[in-house]
Structures are given as structure tokens and as C-alpha cells.
């Protein structure tokens with residue numbers, strides 16, 4: 001990637017980040033930011049082997065999907081990557097579908113590399129990484145970074161161990177030998193244990209299987225049901241995704257008079 005293009009991407013990532021709620025260093029909840037940015041976010045567990053996410057433009061909507069069968073830190077990076085596609089690449093009716101190859105950085109596709117660079121700059125801007133190391137990791141100059149320090153960086157910036165290492169390497173905070181040492185430490189001690197040992201956010205390392213679907217999709221399905229366009233069991237299946245039952249939305253369903261009652265009324269009327 002040309003350095004001028006990298007700079008453009010940093011500018012874009014910076015302007016997105018300015019709109020986000022940030023704690024001392026890291027974005028607090030990138031999922032919530034999608035609302036603020038006007039994107040329709042769908043989170044659904046499609047299984048560990050399914051795609052990680054996609055971004056597409058449909059009519060006036062920008063839709064981002066994130067697979068929640070994947071551990072949280074990876075979901076967050078995928079989301080940042082998809083936002084990168086939206087900001088940098090999504091013109092007209094287009095879509096980007098992402099899997100392990102496009103997100104891990106092994107893809108040679110330029111747009112995938114750009115989206116990954118955008119994600120890294122959005123989640124871990126160099127200034128904030130610098131400031132975190134300076135203020136929060138006092139032994140850095142003397143001892144370099146330990147696995148526990150990486151866990152601290154993960155917890156603050158809401159990234160995975162791998163993303164933290166890659167970013168620290170590209171910012172020149174660790175060299176390739178230190179990276180290998182930290183990868184070995186990760187294998188020996190496990191990320192979950194490292195997070196626990198520093199009182200960090202253990203949720204990052206777990207797949208939450210969250211289900212989040214824009215609420216207007218329920219309206220759409222209820223509308224179709226009320227107009228006899230879909231059967232009851234389809235409505236029930238969709239409601240299940242929202243962890244709702246027919247009873248929960250009963251006030252929004254059009255009541256069709258039961259046929260038997262009609263007949264009774266009619267017969268009753270005749271007898272009178």
C-alpha cells in the first residue's frame with residue numbers, strides 16, 4: 001500500500017473514531033457506534049465455520065452482518081474491517097463478504113488489506129498505543145512487553161492477542177523475535193488465563209452467540225403476517241430470533257374473527 005493511501009485511510013479512521021465514545025484509550029462499544037453511524041447491524045451465530053461478516057448496500061441502507069459464533073475480540077475486529085469497507089469501498093450496490101483469509105491479513109486483495117489497515121487504525125491509533133505504553137506500562141523501557149501486558153492492551157483496546165501483536169509490530173513497539181516470544185507465551189499460558197490474571201475483560205476471548213437484528217425487521221414481518229403474506233410458523237420462527245413469542249406482540253396482530261364464532265353469531269341471529 002502506498003504511504004499516501006495509508007495516510008488517507010488514517011484520516012478516515014480518525015474521523016470515524018472522533019464520533020465514537022472512547023474510554024481513556026479504546027473505543028468502548030463499537031457495536032453501539034453502528035447505530036450512531038446509521039448502519040443496520042445484524043449479529044447472529046451462524047456457526048464457527050461460516051463467514052465472519054459482510055457489508056452491503058441495499059437501497060438506502062448499509063447493512064453489516066457479524067457472526068457471533070466467533071470470539072468477541074474477533075467480532076470487533078471484523079466489525080471495524082466492515083466499517084472500513086463501508087467508508088473506503090462501498091459505492092453503489094456492492095457487497096464484501098469476509099472470512100478468515102480476508103480478515104487475518106493473508107489476503108493479497110488490496111481492498112482487504114486496506115480494510116484491515118483501517119480496522120487497526122480505528123481500534124489502535126498509534127498515538128493512543130504510545131500513550132498507553134507510556135502511562136500504563138512503566139516497565140516497558142526496561143523489560144519490554146510481557147504476555148500480561150498484551151492482555152492489558154487487549155482489554156483496553158478490545159482487540160485479540162493477535163491483533164495487538166500485529167499492531168505493536170507494525171508500530172515498531174516489538175520486533176519479530178519479541179513477537180515470536182509473545183506468541184509462545186500465549187500458547188503456554190492461554191489468552192483466557194492471561195486476561196484473568198490481570199483482571200481484564202475475559203469476555204473478549206469467548207463467543208457470545210449474540211442475536212441482534214434491527215427492530216424494524218420485526219415490524220416488516222408483523223406487517224406481512226397481518227396482510228396474510230406469511231404463515232404463522234414463519235412469524236414464530238422470526239420472533240424466536242428476537243427471543244419473543246406471539247404473546248409478546250399480540251397487541252400488534254390484527255385479530256381475525258374466528259370462523260366458528262361468526263357462524264354462532266349468525267345462527268344466534270337467525271334464532272332471535
Ligand SMILES: [Zn+2]
Nearest residue numbers: 098102112115
Ligand atoms: Zn473484507
